[in-house]
Amino acid sequence: SSSTVTDNTYIALPALTFHFLRSSPSIGGEAHSLKVENILFQGNSDFQNVMVFQSSTYGKVLVLDGVIQLTERDECAYQEMITHLPLCSISNPKKVLVIGGGDGGVLREVSRHSSVEKIDICEIDKMVVDVSKQFFPDVAVGYDDPRVTLHIGDGVAFFKAVSPGTYDAIIVDSSDPIGPAQELFEKPFFESVAKALRPGGVVSIQAESIWLHKHIIEDIVANCRQIFKGSVNYAWTTVPTYPSGVIGFMLCSTEGPPVDFKHPVKSIEANDTLKSVRPLKFYNSEIHTAAFCLPSFAKRAIENK
Numbered sequence: 001s002s003s004t005v006t007d008n009t010y011i012a013l014p015a016l017t018f019h020f021l022r023s024s025p026s027i028g029g030e031a032h033s034l035k036v037e038n039i040l041f042q043g044n045s046d047f048q049n050v051m052v053f054q055s056s057t058y059g060k061v062l063v064l065d066g067v068i069q070l071t072e073r074d075e076c077a078y079q080e081m082i083t084h085l086p087l088c089s090i091s092n093p094k095k096v097l098v099i100g101g102g103d104g105g106v107l108r109e110v111s112r113h114s115s116v117e118k119i120d121i122c123e124i125d126k127m128v129v130d131v132s133k134q135f136f137p138d139v140a141v142g143y144d145d146p147r148v149t150l151h152i153g154d155g156v157a158f159f160k161a162v163s164p165g166t167y168d169a170i171i172v173d174s175s176d177p178i179g180p181a182q183e184l185f186e187k188p189f190f191e192s193v194a195k196a197l198r199p200g201g202v203v204s205i206q207a208e209s210i211w212l213h214k215h216i217i218e219d220i221v222a223n224c225r226q227i228f229k230g231s232v233n234y235a236w237t238t239v240p241t242y243p244s245g246v247i248g249f250m251l252c253s254t255e256g257p258p259v260d261f262k263h264p265v266k267s268i269e270a271n272d273t274l275k276s277v278r279p280l281k282f283y284n285s286e287i288h289t290a291a292f293c294l295p296s297f298a299k300r301a302i303e304n305k
Protein backbone atom coordinates (compact mmCIF):
# COMPACT_ATOMS: atom_id res chain seq x y z
CA SER A 1 0.00 0.00 0.00
CA SER A 2 1.14 3.51 -0.61
CA SER A 3 -0.51 4.93 2.49
CA THR A 4 1.40 5.93 5.57
CA VAL A 5 -0.01 6.15 9.07
CA THR A 6 1.35 8.56 11.63
CA ASP A 7 0.31 8.96 15.26
CA ASN A 8 -3.16 10.48 15.04
CA THR A 9 -3.61 10.87 11.35
CA TYR A 10 -4.44 8.63 8.47
CA ILE A 11 -2.68 9.68 5.36
CA ALA A 12 -3.86 8.30 2.09
CA LEU A 13 -1.97 9.44 -0.96
CA PRO A 14 -4.83 10.68 -3.15
CA ALA A 15 -3.47 9.49 -6.47
CA LEU A 16 -3.19 5.92 -5.27
CA THR A 17 -5.52 5.29 -2.40
CA PHE A 18 -8.79 6.90 -1.48
CA HIS A 19 -9.42 6.69 2.20
CA PHE A 20 -12.79 7.16 3.80
CA LEU A 21 -14.40 7.17 7.21
CA ARG A 22 -18.15 7.06 7.51
CA SER A 23 -19.71 8.96 10.43
CA SER A 24 -16.23 10.03 11.36
CA PRO A 25 -17.13 11.67 14.71
CA SER A 26 -18.52 8.38 16.00
CA ILE A 27 -15.81 6.16 14.54
CA GLY A 28 -12.38 7.04 15.76
CA GLY A 29 -9.34 4.94 15.10
CA GLU A 30 -10.25 2.88 12.08
CA ALA A 31 -10.40 3.18 8.34
CA HIS A 32 -10.93 1.06 5.28
CA SER A 33 -9.31 2.06 2.04
CA LEU A 34 -10.08 1.37 -1.58
CA LYS A 35 -7.56 1.85 -4.33
CA VAL A 36 -8.63 4.62 -6.70
CA GLU A 37 -8.00 3.95 -10.38
CA ASN A 38 -9.51 7.15 -11.63
CA ILE A 39 -11.61 10.03 -10.33
CA LEU A 40 -14.59 10.35 -12.68
CA PHE A 41 -16.53 13.24 -11.12
CA GLN A 42 -16.13 15.84 -8.38
CA GLY A 43 -18.61 18.59 -7.63
CA ASN A 44 -20.14 20.64 -4.85
CA SER A 45 -23.92 20.81 -4.76
CA ASP A 46 -25.86 23.14 -2.45
CA PHE A 47 -25.85 20.34 0.13
CA GLN A 48 -22.69 18.28 -0.11
CA ASN A 49 -19.57 17.26 -1.98
CA VAL A 50 -20.33 14.65 -4.62
CA MET A 51 -17.62 12.38 -6.02
CA VAL A 52 -17.46 9.30 -8.24
CA PHE A 53 -14.36 7.20 -8.69
CA GLN A 54 -13.39 3.98 -10.39
CA SER A 55 -12.00 1.59 -7.78
CA SER A 56 -9.81 -1.35 -8.60
CA THR A 57 -11.94 -3.96 -6.78
CA TYR A 58 -15.53 -2.66 -6.29
CA GLY A 59 -16.30 -1.02 -9.62
CA LYS A 60 -17.49 2.59 -9.60
CA VAL A 61 -18.04 4.22 -6.21
CA LEU A 62 -20.39 7.09 -5.23
CA VAL A 63 -19.12 9.23 -2.34
CA LEU A 64 -20.97 12.07 -0.57
CA ASP A 65 -19.01 14.33 1.78
CA GLY A 66 -16.23 11.75 1.93
CA VAL A 67 -18.58 8.88 2.84
CA ILE A 68 -19.12 5.91 0.53
CA GLN A 69 -22.79 5.60 -0.45
CA LEU A 70 -22.58 2.73 -2.89
CA THR A 71 -20.29 0.66 -5.03
CA GLU A 72 -21.29 -1.27 -8.12
CA ARG A 73 -20.17 -4.53 -6.58
CA ASP A 74 -21.95 -4.54 -3.22
CA GLU A 75 -24.92 -2.16 -3.66
CA CYS A 76 -27.16 -5.21 -4.16
CA ALA A 77 -26.82 -6.19 -0.50
CA TYR A 78 -28.16 -2.82 0.64
CA GLN A 79 -30.77 -1.89 -1.97
CA GLU A 80 -32.38 -5.31 -2.16
CA MET A 81 -32.60 -5.71 1.62
CA ILE A 82 -33.86 -2.20 2.53
CA THR A 83 -36.61 -2.65 -0.08
CA HIS A 84 -37.73 -6.27 -0.01
CA LEU A 85 -37.68 -6.64 3.79
CA PRO A 86 -40.65 -4.23 4.03
CA LEU A 87 -42.35 -4.93 0.70
CA CYS A 88 -42.33 -8.74 1.04
CA SER A 89 -43.79 -8.42 4.55
CA ILE A 90 -47.16 -7.06 3.36
CA SER A 91 -49.37 -8.55 0.71
CA ASN A 92 -50.24 -5.90 -1.87
CA PRO A 93 -48.25 -2.70 -1.53
CA LYS A 94 -49.70 -0.11 -3.93
CA LYS A 95 -48.27 3.26 -2.92
CA VAL A 96 -44.62 3.49 -1.93
CA LEU A 97 -42.55 6.51 -0.88
CA VAL A 98 -38.76 6.66 -0.91
CA ILE A 99 -36.98 9.40 1.09
CA GLY A 100 -33.37 10.02 -0.02
CA GLY A 101 -32.21 7.24 -2.32
CA GLY A 102 -31.26 9.65 -5.11
CA ASP A 103 -29.11 7.00 -6.80
CA GLY A 104 -32.29 5.17 -7.88
CA GLY A 105 -31.31 1.74 -6.56
CA VAL A 106 -34.25 1.46 -4.18
CA LEU A 107 -36.58 2.50 -7.02
CA ARG A 108 -35.14 -0.30 -9.14
CA GLU A 109 -35.99 -2.76 -6.37
CA VAL A 110 -39.49 -1.36 -5.70
CA SER A 111 -40.22 -1.73 -9.40
CA ARG A 112 -39.95 -5.53 -9.11
CA HIS A 113 -43.24 -5.49 -7.15
CA SER A 114 -46.08 -5.77 -9.62
CA SER A 115 -48.78 -4.72 -7.11
CA VAL A 116 -47.20 -1.25 -6.82
CA GLU A 117 -49.09 1.49 -8.68
CA LYS A 118 -47.31 4.65 -7.54
CA ILE A 119 -43.75 5.31 -6.40
CA ASP A 120 -42.85 8.75 -5.04
CA ILE A 121 -39.26 9.68 -4.28
CA CYS A 122 -38.11 12.78 -2.39
CA GLU A 123 -34.38 13.40 -2.72
CA ILE A 124 -32.84 16.66 -1.52
CA ASP A 125 -29.96 16.80 -3.99
CA LYS A 126 -30.53 16.85 -7.75
CA MET A 127 -26.79 16.45 -8.34
CA VAL A 128 -26.95 12.94 -6.82
CA VAL A 129 -29.74 12.02 -9.26
CA ASP A 130 -27.91 13.43 -12.30
CA VAL A 131 -24.55 11.91 -11.39
CA SER A 132 -26.16 8.50 -10.75
CA LYS A 133 -27.90 8.57 -14.14
CA GLN A 134 -24.59 9.39 -15.78
CA PHE A 135 -22.26 6.98 -13.97
CA PHE A 136 -24.47 4.24 -12.49
CA PRO A 137 -27.02 3.34 -15.20
CA ASP A 138 -27.66 -0.11 -13.68
CA VAL A 139 -28.67 1.55 -10.43
CA ALA A 140 -30.45 4.66 -11.79
CA VAL A 141 -32.47 2.40 -14.11
CA GLY A 142 -35.09 2.67 -11.33
CA TYR A 143 -36.04 6.11 -12.73
CA ASP A 144 -37.16 4.55 -16.00
CA ASP A 145 -40.20 3.02 -14.33
CA PRO A 146 -43.26 5.07 -15.36
CA ARG A 147 -44.77 4.61 -11.87
CA VAL A 148 -42.01 6.85 -10.42
CA THR A 149 -42.46 10.57 -9.61
CA LEU A 150 -39.31 12.40 -8.51
CA HIS A 151 -39.64 15.30 -6.06
CA ILE A 152 -36.47 17.31 -5.44
CA GLY A 153 -36.66 18.66 -1.90
CA ASP A 154 -36.17 18.02 1.77
CA GLY A 155 -37.70 14.78 3.04
CA VAL A 156 -38.89 16.46 6.24
CA ALA A 157 -40.75 19.22 4.40
CA PHE A 158 -42.22 16.76 1.88
CA PHE A 159 -44.56 15.31 4.50
CA LYS A 160 -46.33 18.65 5.05
CA ALA A 161 -48.21 18.07 1.79
CA VAL A 162 -48.95 14.36 2.33
CA SER A 163 -52.46 13.35 3.49
CA PRO A 164 -52.59 10.97 6.46
CA GLY A 165 -52.69 7.28 5.57
CA THR A 166 -51.45 7.75 1.99
CA TYR A 167 -48.70 5.11 1.74
CA ASP A 168 -48.53 1.35 2.20
CA ALA A 169 -44.76 1.50 2.60
CA ILE A 170 -42.07 4.16 3.14
CA ILE A 171 -38.36 3.51 2.66
CA VAL A 172 -35.95 5.96 4.26
CA ASP A 173 -32.72 5.52 2.31
CA SER A 174 -30.77 8.32 3.88
CA SER A 175 -27.16 9.16 4.39
CA ASP A 176 -25.72 9.33 7.93
CA PRO A 177 -27.22 11.57 10.63
CA ILE A 178 -24.70 14.33 9.93
CA GLY A 179 -25.38 17.06 7.37
CA PRO A 180 -28.64 17.16 5.39
CA ALA A 181 -29.91 13.81 6.73
CA GLN A 182 -29.73 14.70 10.41
CA GLU A 183 -33.45 15.41 10.81
CA LEU A 184 -34.31 12.11 9.14
CA PHE A 185 -33.23 10.37 12.35
CA GLU A 186 -35.27 12.54 14.71
CA LYS A 187 -38.60 11.97 16.39
CA PRO A 188 -40.70 14.58 14.53
CA PHE A 189 -39.67 12.96 11.24
CA PHE A 190 -40.68 9.50 12.46
CA GLU A 191 -44.01 10.99 13.57
CA SER A 192 -44.59 12.34 10.04
CA VAL A 193 -43.73 8.92 8.58
CA ALA A 194 -46.18 7.14 10.90
CA LYS A 195 -48.95 9.61 10.00
CA ALA A 196 -48.36 9.20 6.27
CA LEU A 197 -48.72 5.41 6.48
CA ARG A 198 -52.04 3.56 6.32
CA PRO A 199 -52.97 1.40 9.35
CA GLY A 200 -50.66 -1.63 9.23
CA GLY A 201 -48.34 0.20 6.81
CA VAL A 202 -44.61 -0.43 6.96
CA VAL A 203 -41.41 1.60 7.07
CA SER A 204 -37.80 0.60 6.52
CA ILE A 205 -35.16 3.03 7.78
CA GLN A 206 -31.39 2.95 7.20
CA ALA A 207 -30.14 2.38 10.76
CA GLU A 208 -26.33 2.18 10.85
CA SER A 209 -23.99 -0.52 12.17
CA ILE A 210 -24.38 -2.57 15.34
CA TRP A 211 -20.57 -2.62 15.69
CA LEU A 212 -20.11 1.13 15.47
CA HIS A 213 -23.29 2.97 16.36
CA LYS A 214 -24.81 1.30 19.42
CA HIS A 215 -25.98 4.60 20.91
CA ILE A 216 -27.45 5.94 17.69
CA ILE A 217 -29.33 2.67 17.22
CA GLU A 218 -30.58 2.67 20.82
CA ASP A 219 -31.98 6.16 20.32
CA ILE A 220 -33.62 5.25 17.01
CA VAL A 221 -35.18 2.13 18.56
CA ALA A 222 -36.47 4.08 21.58
CA ASN A 223 -38.07 6.69 19.30
CA CYS A 224 -39.57 4.06 17.02
CA ARG A 225 -41.11 2.19 19.97
CA GLN A 226 -42.90 5.37 21.01
CA ILE A 227 -44.16 6.17 17.55
CA PHE A 228 -44.81 2.94 15.62
CA LYS A 229 -47.50 1.10 17.50
CA GLY A 230 -47.54 -2.05 15.35
CA SER A 231 -44.15 -3.71 15.53
CA VAL A 232 -40.57 -2.48 15.81
CA ASN A 233 -37.65 -4.65 14.63
CA TYR A 234 -34.00 -4.34 13.70
CA ALA A 235 -32.54 -6.30 10.78
CA TRP A 236 -29.07 -6.20 9.24
CA THR A 237 -27.07 -7.10 6.19
CA THR A 238 -23.45 -7.19 5.10
CA VAL A 239 -22.07 -4.43 2.87
CA PRO A 240 -18.28 -4.80 2.68
CA THR A 241 -17.60 -1.15 1.80
CA TYR A 242 -19.61 0.32 4.68
CA PRO A 243 -17.60 0.81 7.86
CA SER A 244 -17.46 -2.45 9.84
CA GLY A 245 -18.92 -4.23 6.81
CA VAL A 246 -22.50 -4.32 8.10
CA ILE A 247 -25.49 -2.00 8.11
CA GLY A 248 -28.91 -2.30 9.70
CA PHE A 249 -32.48 -1.22 9.12
CA MET A 250 -35.42 -0.43 11.38
CA LEU A 251 -38.51 -2.28 10.19
CA CYS A 252 -41.65 -0.90 11.81
CA SER A 253 -45.38 -1.01 11.23
CA THR A 254 -48.21 1.24 12.33
CA GLU A 255 -51.20 0.14 14.38
CA GLY A 256 -53.61 -1.91 12.30
CA PRO A 257 -53.43 -5.33 10.66
CA PRO A 258 -50.37 -6.92 12.33
CA VAL A 259 -47.17 -7.32 10.32
CA ASP A 260 -44.80 -10.18 11.12
CA PHE A 261 -41.64 -8.93 9.43
CA LYS A 262 -39.69 -12.09 10.20
CA HIS A 263 -41.88 -14.22 7.97
CA PRO A 264 -42.33 -12.78 4.48
CA VAL A 265 -45.85 -13.16 3.10
CA LYS A 266 -44.61 -13.41 -0.45
CA SER A 267 -41.57 -14.46 -2.35
CA ILE A 268 -40.18 -11.91 -4.76
CA GLU A 269 -37.95 -14.53 -6.41
CA ALA A 270 -41.02 -15.97 -8.07
CA ASN A 271 -41.83 -12.54 -9.54
CA ASP A 272 -38.32 -11.77 -10.60
CA THR A 273 -39.00 -11.59 -14.29
CA LEU A 274 -38.53 -7.91 -15.04
CA LYS A 275 -36.58 -7.88 -18.27
CA SER A 276 -35.31 -4.32 -17.87
CA VAL A 277 -33.66 -4.97 -14.51
CA ARG A 278 -30.94 -7.46 -13.59
CA PRO A 279 -31.96 -10.52 -11.54
CA LEU A 280 -31.78 -10.35 -7.74
CA LYS A 281 -28.24 -10.91 -6.50
CA PHE A 282 -28.65 -10.95 -2.73
CA TYR A 283 -32.20 -11.14 -1.38
CA ASN A 284 -34.14 -14.38 -0.93
CA SER A 285 -36.75 -15.54 1.57
CA GLU A 286 -34.23 -17.35 3.79
CA ILE A 287 -31.97 -14.33 4.13
CA HIS A 288 -35.08 -12.23 4.84
CA THR A 289 -35.83 -14.24 7.97
CA ALA A 290 -32.16 -14.57 8.93
CA ALA A 291 -31.67 -10.78 8.80
CA PHE A 292 -33.66 -10.43 12.03
CA CYS A 293 -31.39 -12.79 14.02
CA LEU A 294 -29.09 -10.56 16.05
CA PRO A 295 -25.86 -11.23 17.92
CA SER A 296 -26.48 -11.35 21.69
CA PHE A 297 -24.88 -7.97 22.42
CA ALA A 298 -27.07 -6.23 19.84
CA LYS A 299 -30.16 -8.12 20.95
CA ARG A 300 -29.65 -6.93 24.52
CA ALA A 301 -29.14 -3.31 23.45
CA ILE A 302 -32.21 -3.31 21.22
CA GLU A 303 -34.59 -5.30 23.44
CA ASN A 304 -33.78 -3.17 26.48
CA LYS A 305 -34.86 0.00 24.70
Ligand code: SAM
Binds near residue numbers: 078206
Ligand atom coordinates in the same frame (compact mmCIF):
# COMPACT_ATOMS: atom_id res chain seq x y z
N1 SAM B 1 -27.29 3.64 0.63
C1 SAM B 1 -26.70 4.78 1.17
C2 SAM B 1 -25.98 4.64 2.44
O1 SAM B 1 -26.50 4.12 3.43
O2 SAM B 1 -24.87 5.13 2.45
C3 SAM B 1 -27.59 5.95 1.16
C4 SAM B 1 -27.75 6.31 -0.26
S1 SAM B 1 -28.63 7.62 -0.78
C5 SAM B 1 -27.42 8.19 -1.94
C6 SAM B 1 -28.78 8.82 0.50
C7 SAM B 1 -29.41 10.09 -0.06
O3 SAM B 1 -30.15 10.77 0.95
C8 SAM B 1 -28.42 11.08 -0.63
O4 SAM B 1 -28.57 11.15 -2.01
C9 SAM B 1 -28.77 12.40 0.07
O5 SAM B 1 -28.69 13.51 -0.79
C10 SAM B 1 -30.20 12.12 0.51
N2 SAM B 1 -30.65 12.97 1.61
C11 SAM B 1 -29.93 13.39 2.68
N3 SAM B 1 -30.70 14.18 3.46
C12 SAM B 1 -31.92 14.26 2.88
C13 SAM B 1 -33.12 14.94 3.21
N4 SAM B 1 -33.21 15.71 4.31
N5 SAM B 1 -34.19 14.79 2.40
C14 SAM B 1 -34.11 14.02 1.28
N6 SAM B 1 -32.99 13.37 0.91
C15 SAM B 1 -31.91 13.48 1.70
